[in-house]
Amino acid sequence: MGGLPAGAVEPSEHDYALWEKRVDALMMLLSRKDRQLLTVDELRRNIESLGPEAYDEMTYYERWIYAITQTLIQRGVITVDELGRKIEAVKTREAQRA
């Protein structure tokens, strides 16, 4: 990170979880030329502003969804209130299903 010393790169194959594929799809749909609700540079800026500790703790697609969410709030596409209420609703829905 940022040119700091790090261990060896460990290449590994990995099956993507459904939510990870959805995060990838969200990114593609939001950045499409005819929509342009975010740029890869905004995504990078928001990922890089995580700070070293959070950066290390979060997985690749966790960082992506964090940055996508931040960008959509910054641009006014969604509001913090909408996001909070939606997460609450999904939690309730999932709890009822369980």
Next chain:
Amino acid sequence: MPDAVAHRFQIGDRVKVREAYPIGHVRTPYYVRGKCGVIERVCGAFPNPEELAYAREGRPAQPLYRVRFVQRELWTDYAGQPVDVVEVEIYQHWLEAEGPQP
């Protein structure tokens, strides 16, 4: 406003990377700031990522160059071959003309 800033450098030109440390979203790595290199190729001109990162247009487009640096000049403890180089893509507004190698 013109669509792209005019190119100032050509292949083979010696350049120095500006030694500046602004906050914000900068794609120029710290380890090449203040270092000298040679233009390896002209990559074209692209909207400025420093502006794109804040949802602005980034126009006029900034010329982008691939700059070749000698590893030993970047890392004082570099243990590899003296001919080893690293190439980094850098936007024109981060580059200044530098005289021939002393």
